[in-house]
Amino acid sequence: xxxxxxxxxxxxxxxxxxxxxxxxxxxxxxxxxxxxxxxxxxxxxxxxxxxxxxxxxxxxxxxxxxxxxxxxxxxxxxxxxxxxxxxxxxxxxxxxxxxx
Amino acid sequence: xxxxxxxxxxxxxxxxxxxxxxxxxxxxxxxxxxxxxxxxxxxxxxxxxxxxxxxxxxxxxxxxxxxxxxxxxxxxxxxxxxxxxxxxxxxxxxxxxxxxxxxxxxxxxxxxxxxxxxxxxxxxxxxxxxxxxxxxxxxxxxxxxxxxxxxxxxxxxxxxxxxxxxxxxxxxxxxxxxxxxxxxxxxxxx
Numbered sequence: 001x002x003x004x005x006x007x008x009x010x011x012x013x014x015x016x017x018x019x020x021x022x023x024x025x026x027x028x029x030x031x032x033x034x035x036x037x038x039x040x041x042x043x044x045x046x047x048x049x050x051x052x053x054x055x056x057x058x059x060x061x062x063x064x065x066x067x068x069x070x071x072x073x074x075x076x077x078x079x080x081x082x083x084x085x086x087x088x089x090x091x092x093x094x095x096x097x098x099x100x
Numbered sequence: 101x102x103x104x105x106x107x108x109x110x111x112x113x114x115x116x117x118x119x120x121x122x123x124x125x126x127x128x129x130x131x132x133x134x135x136x137x138x139x140x141x142x143x144x145x146x147x148x149x150x151x152x153x154x155x156x157x158x159x160x161x162x163x164x165x166x167x168x169x170x171x172x173x174x175x176x177x178x179x180x181x182x183x184x185x186x187x188x189x190x191x192x193x194x195x196x197x198x199x200x201x202x203x204x205x206x207x208x209x210x211x212x213x214x215x216x217x218x219x220x221x222x223x224x225x226x227x228x229x230x231x232x233x234x235x236x237x238x239x240x241x242x243x244x245x246x247x248x249x250x251x252x253x254x255x256x257x258x259x260x261x262x263x264x265x266x267x268x269x270x271x272x273x274x275x276x277x278x279x280x281x282x283x284x285x286x287x288x289x290x
Contacts, residue, residue, distance in 0.1 A: 051167075052257060057277070059113045059149055061169055062125045066116060081125065082170045 023072075023091050030067045031087075034060040046088030064090075072098060102219060102271050102286055103157025103197075105150040107208040108278025113146055126152075126171045134177065146208055147186065147201060151176040154212035155190035155197040157273050162195075162214065166256050207280050217271075223282040230274050230281045234261075237285060238270070 028044045035041055036055040040048065050056045056064065061084070065076050068090060074097035076084070084090050107113075116122035118141070123132050131148050138144035152174040159165065159174075176199070178188035188199040190212055201210040209223055220237060224230075231251050238261060239246040250262045261268045271286035 058153065058169070059126070062122055063114050063116055065125065066121055078125070078170070078172055082168050084169060085167055 020091060020095070023094055024087060026071055027068070027087050027090050027094075030071060031056060031064055034064060044087060046086065046091065048087040049085055050087070051085065068094065074098065101158045101162040101215075102211065102213045102273055102284055103154040103159070103161065104209065104211045104221070104273045104275050104282055104284045105153035105157070106223060106275040106277050106280045106282040107146050107150050108280045109143070109146065109206050109208065111278045113142075113149065117142065117145060128172060128175055131176060143203060143208075147178065147203060147210070148176045150201065150208050150210035151178075151188055151190050151199045151212065153275075154199060154210045154273075155192065158197050158212045158214060159192055159195055160256065161258050161271070161273075164254070164256060164258065209275075209282055211284055218287045220285045220287065221282070222284075223280065225279060227279065228281050230276065230283055233281075234272060234274070234283045234285060237283075241287075 024044070024046070028041065031050065031054060032041065034056045036057070037053065040053040040055070048054065050061060050064065051058060065081055065084065068074075069076055072094050074094065076093060076097070080093045080097075084093060114122060127135065127145075127148065135141050135144045135148060152171050155174050155176070160167070174190050174192045176188060176190045178186050180187040184202070186201040186203065188201070190197045190199060195214070197212040197214055199210055199212045201208060207223070211219070211221065213219075222233065222237070224233070235246055235249045235251065238244065239249055244263060248263050251259050252262055253259050259272070259274065261270045261272065270288070273284050275282045
């Protein structure tokens with residue numbers, strides 16, 4: 001039992017990968033209304049940069065954060081917000097908060 | 101170092117602008133007090149946001165900092181207001197940036213600066229190639245053929261002017277919002 005648990009930490013389960021994809025999809029849906037460069041959404045992935053690729057106004061990044069908080073029922077503190085520049089950053093923060 | 105920020109007042113900054121959840125992520129208690137004791141909270145909120153943005157740009161450029169979304173680390177205040185200009189300052193860590201802003205009927209423009217060197221400011225109300233405008237300005241000022249000039253961003257997305265392959269120690273800042281574009285360019289005291 002115990003060794004199985006350790007194993008599962010090393011090999012991501014299919015469920016886990018599915019979760020990551022689902023989270024990324026939800027992030028995409030959340031940011032869409034604020035995107036000023038729509039072609040940036042075509043290849044939406046971990047490295048998609050909210051300000052550089054999607055040209056989201058910096059004052060709207062907080063709206064994105066509030067929507068993420070509501071969608072995932074988490075609270076994003078100032079320190080986490082600091083590093084939320086890409087879709088991948090947002091995904092990691094969400095996964096982290098959901099674990100706690 | 102200098103930074104600037106332009107805000108198109110025809111665009112609503114955020115639908116959540118007057119909720120405490122939104123405000124608490126962007127503005128310190130002292131800033132919120134200033135905003136809501138002003139005659140037009142919606143305008144003064146955008147004014148303080150422009151101060152933070154302008155100071156962030158100056159600060160990031162000064163220390164070549166990697167990008168961060170940390171508005172609460174920039175404490176802004178306005179201490180003098182005349183018909184033509186609002187003067188203020190932004191503090192972050194040990195650094196202080198002096199600010200000057202204008203509020204017109206359709207836009208806000210703010211400049212943050214570490215020093216008092218002269219600068220050129222241009223604000224455009226129509227869609228424009230801002231990079232080209234700044235290159236033209238620099239080319240005219242220093243009589244350098246424009247084809248020798250270019251702008252490239254470094255690893256932290258900070259733009260720099262180049263003459264051929266030489267990086268120039270020229271301080272400038274861009275800003276876009278809605279239909280407005282603006283740049284400031286510091287003049288070298290030579």
